[in-house]
Amino acid sequence: MNAAVKTSGKGESTRGAVLSHALALASEVGLEGVTIGTLAERATMSKSGLFAHFASKEALQIAILDEAVSRFVAHVVVPALKERRGEPRVRALLKRWLAWAKADFMPGGCVFVASIAELDDKPGPVRDRLAASQKDWLDTLATAIRIGVDEGHFRKNVDPKQLAHELLTLAYGTHLIARLLKDPATEKRLAIAVDRLFDSVRA
């Protein structure tokens, strides 16, 4: 279940449990809000206990991002790759992303969206890790779209990177606005936008 638990043993499983708390906290307050102090409170552990697992706030933040990426791959990418190549797979990626953004383990919504605005002005390894995760996600979408062109589902002149950008930014923008306005119409608007986008590129 928990991708961070790679080996057995109490140390590793405690680390996994702590990372679950940390991921939930980061989804609510953003990565920058997760400190050894706030996490100790959330996980009801001592600060010194946490320091045994994460030497610094930065190491903790990178561990949270690695955990988030592992779960993203498990919940979004791997199941979508089992779908039929082409439009069904692209649609599965989006559908699973929507479920991801509402997952119980992220009560504050997608941890990536929650963290981008905070980290964009803070150069360093945490920001780099976040940027790499988003490039990978854009590439995954673009690859699925390119396969859709090859399979004859989408028109030959479709630019996979362009369409990936449009799908991702519509989804991220909607996620922001939906969480702020709590307006049930917002998600329906994303579905309409995505349908129109697919209609416009279908072969």
Added chain:
Amino acid sequence: MNAAVKTSGKGESTRGAVLSHALALASEVGLEGVTIGTLAERATMSKSGLFAHFASKEALQIAILDEAVSRFVAHVVVPALKERRGEPRVRALLKRWLAWAKADFMPGGCVFVASIAELDDKPGPVRDRLAASQKDWLDTLATAIRIGVDEGHFRKNVDPKQLAHELLTLAYGTHLIARLLKDPATEKRLAIAVDRLFDSVRA
């Protein structure tokens, strides 16, 4: 220049200068990162001096949002309303929003985008003020689009709220990704997406 300076007098102009610092800081670290302490450092003022202007962190955050809304109206809405009714005005709103998101007085980008992810889980007057500002912006876009339908620029069956949602979320999502990836292609992708969207609704 500064909409917060409504009356003359040293107190009000100091307040305006402090709000300029506060807005710049909020664009970088988000509204939640602006405290009486961090702002005192940025504005090289004493904390007690700041308390004379803003009784609490919450009052300060609301004052920053009010200042941002005043500038948004002055930089985006008012100039666009001088453009010809219909598509030219909708395009002017978008063009000016892009300039807004790069304004010198917000070195970290649009303060609204920077704050939504932080505040969406924090009920209270600051979140309410932010939500109201975004509803107003969506309504401004939708009204301009509705005029575009009336003027015969857009098709009769265009849903102004839907198109406003799509334009805003494409712009906000692109703003997040562009600031994270620093990829010059990103903004061009928004322009392509917006052109295609206009092409799809034009009468």
